[in-house]
Amino acid sequence: MTKHHLNTRLLHTDSADFDPESGIAPVSLPAIRTSTVRFRDLDVLDQTMARKNKGEKVVSYGIAGLDTHRALENVINTLEGGSYCVLNPSGLASIHLAFMSVLKSGDHVLVSDNVYGPVRVMHETLLKRLNIELTYFSAEHPDPASLIQPNTRMMYVESPGSLLMEMLDLPRLAGIAREHDIVLAIDNTWGAGMLYQPLALGADISVIAGTKYINGHSDVMLGAVVTNRDDLARQIHATQYAVGNSVSADDVWLALRGVKTMAVRLEHHARSALQVCEFLDSHPLVSRIYFPAWEKDPGHALWKRDCLGSNGLLSVSLNCSPDAAKAFVNALELFGIGFSWGGFESLVQWVSPGALEPHSYWKEPGKALVRLHIGLEKVEDLIQDLNQALDQISAS
Structure with a gap:
């Protein structure tokens, strides 16, 4: 067979x-x-x-x-x-x-x-x-x-x-x-x-x-x-x-x-997430991108060895305080504020410093972390939304 x-x-x-x-x-x-x-x-x-x-x-x-x-x-x-x-x-x-x-x-x-x-x-x-x-x-x-x-x-x-x-x-x-x-x-x-x-x-x-x-x-x-x-x-x-x-x-x-549609959804999520990473990597307010399919992620070699693909879930640390990052989260128009991920929609989570304390992998104390789920929207619209929200931090 x-x-x-x-x-x-x-x-x-x-x-x-x-x-x-x-x-x-x-x-x-x-x-x-x-x-x-x-x-x-x-x-x-x-x-x-x-x-x-x-x-x-x-x-x-x-x-x-x-x-x-x-x-x-x-x-x-x-x-x-x-x-x-x-x-x-x-x-x-x-x-x-x-x-x-x-x-x-x-x-x-x-x-x-x-x-x-x-x-x-x-x-x-x-x-x-x-x-x-x-x-x-x-x-x-x-x-x-x-x-x-x-x-x-x-x-x-x-x-x-x-x-x-x-x-x-x-x-x-x-x-x-x-x-x-x-x-x-x-x-x-x-x-x-x-x-x-x-x-x-x-x-x-x-x-x-x-x-x-x-x-x-x-x-x-x-x-x-x-x-x-x-x-x-x-x-x-x-x-x-x-x-x-x-x-x-x-x-x-x-x-x-x-x-039944998971394969095509994951491909779309992953492709858009990499394009978002490329945009974020060039922005001065972004400190680090946490996404193993991203070639600059420390876990990229393990991802290449052990994984068969990627998805739309990534986190981003910002060159600002956690409180300052709240303006960024609130300014997003296409990203719903929520804890879950994996659906068709884009989401953002403001991560509290307390949630990061147990993670020895976190080595940026004092900086803000936001988690993004890149959904199935047109990626250019998502990037434009992220850009205008980052401007909110710059303005403040």
Whole structure:
């Protein structure tokens, strides 16, 4: 059988089957909504429960999802190179599931200090109460293995980071994890499987916020946990069922619709983002651009080695104070002020100095940082908007 490109396989994975009587099939798989399923007889019920108890993903009750859910899980497995995927109501819920599936009270986790901010909240509000200890480390640490303790069970990282786009040497970290028999889990929301495939680089678990590029339209909250290890799949499967996370079939359908155009959207986002970088690089108010696909970014070599493409997310430090940068943010007309990214629209986030303090990668104290998501608007219009907003700082 011909081995097609990922973009092609993505469009054809889990398409709707033809009706055996009419020979007709819809282009888009329908959203199958139900809380309860019926069994033809008790033998079918017994067979279903026996398969379920073995860890198979069978349809037995609405909380575990039906055909629509299986289709998106198969699509995400195709993207990530995984053998098991489970959906969650958000990216953060997926991070929580990954932690709870691997860890028990008394365990220790090494966490890269560039992780998604709410992970620290989860640590303070939940993990400490469960007697799970976290140690944050810099990706630039010369010997992360020296931080491993006898009770270290997992290493959790994000690459690239979603605030400063810091690239981590994932194969190096995977080698350390294997040597010490600990699980390496990664937040792959930036890469969404199409740009970055951490399981192929040695990670054991990949976590995605499908809220972002997989959906692409800023109208769905969704997460996923993916692995290609059977032992971890069994642990994740059992934990997900115990926790009871569930995702609306309509949200899953929206993500299935959105993911079909992800390849062309990402190409547009990435192309426009590089043009924005070229403009920003020439502006005297710009101190540094954080975007690994940008050739002047310190992580560019790792990006070229490990990534398959780029997207529209970048951060920019400005030669002014954080307070002065608020005038820039407020002056933007085409960029909505918001925390998310990955949709069709352009967004800007003013980053507070406090949010940057835990990041050892941040080496510009006193300067302002703004994060930009370059959307699908005409890039010349976005550049013109950025230019007039930068003039606001110059004027003040």
